[in-house]
Amino acid sequence: CAQVFNRAFEAREPYSMEYRLRRHDGEYRWLHEQGKPRYDADHRFIGYVGSCLDVTELRRAEAVALERGAILKQTFDIIQDMLFMLDAEKRFVFFQAGAKDRLYRRPEDFLGRPMGEVMPPALVPPLRAAMQRAREGGIQEMDYSMDLPVGTHFFNARLAWLPGGEQCMFLVRDTSEQQAVQQARARLNDFVLLLFRLASRFIKDVIGFQNLPC
Numbered sequence: 001c002a003q004v005f006n007r008a009f010e011a012r013e014p015y016s017m018e019y020r021l022r023r024h025d026g027e028y029r030w031l032h033e034q035g036k037p038r039y040d041a042d043h044r045f046i047g048y049v050g051s052c053l054d055v056t057e058l059r060r061a062e063a064v065a066l067e068r069g070a071i072l073k074q075t076f077d078i079i080q081d082m083l084f085m086l087d088a089e090k091r092f093v094f095f096q097a098g099a100k101d102r103l104y105r106r107p108e109d110f111l112g113r114p115m116g117e118v119m120p121p122a123l124v125p126p127l128r129a130a131m132q133r134a135r136e137g138g139i140q141e142m143d144y145s146m147d148l149p150v151g152t153h154f155f156n157a158r159l160a161w162l163p164g165g166e167q168c169m170f171l172v173r174d175t176s177e178q179q180a181v182q183q184a185r186a187r188l189n190d191f192v193l194l195l196f197r198l199a200s201r202f203i204k205d206v207i208g209f210q211n212l213p214c
Contacts (some may be wrong), residue, residue: 001017004017009048012037013037014034014035016032017032017033018030018031018032018033018055019031019033031054032055033050033051033052033053034050034051035051036048036050082095082096082097082102082103082170082171082172082174083095083096083097083169083171083172084170085169086115086167086168087167088165088166088167089114090115090128090131091113092110092111092113092118095110102148102174103148104119104146104148115127120146120147127142130159131161134161134168135161135168139160141157142156142159143155144157153174153176154174154176154178155173155174156172156173157172157173158170159171
């Protein structure tokens with residue numbers, strides 16, 4: 001602290017620093033101090049004017065926020081879902097996900113920008129409609145697909161407006177594997193039905209052949 005102040009004093013420059021100070025009850029508190037040079041009417045340096053604020057609670061809140069942010073990141077790393085937050089103007093304001101290879105654009109390309117500028121044009125109207133339904137009726141769910149660099153992927157989105165109505169939260173899950181399994185099951189069912197039909201005809205032909213008069 002002394003070095004910061006002395007360096008600023010010698011250069012006649014503003015300074016800002018944070019440090020811990022022991023209070024009268026023995027508790028250490030974080031303080032934020034800042035000051036700027038003061039001059040008289042003849043532009044002679046006469047010292048510093050500044051302020052000193054107790055920022056202990058702010059630091060604690062920041063630590064809690066960082067801890068919760070780390071927990072949130074670890075959670076999404078595990079479940080592999082994606083979380084998007086849009087404001088009332090339909091701008092992307094927050095994003096969290098474990099894997100970014102399922103994104104249509106990079107986070108730096110869509111954060112802070114309206115949905116209509118960064119999402120596929122055909123997908124924008126149903127997304128806006130879902131947001132309106134969520135505002136009027138609560139949690140909504142929708143399925144959609146997107147063409148990504150790694151191929152077409154299918155997604156399920158659940159969305160709801162947060163209390164206050166300023167931000168809409170999208171929880172998105174990649175359902176491509178489930179879709180592939182369902183399509184494989186459908187093809188297998190079609191194949192089995194075809195086998196049943198062929199077997200039925202074969203059995204009828206065999207029975208008919210056996211019933212022919214000798």
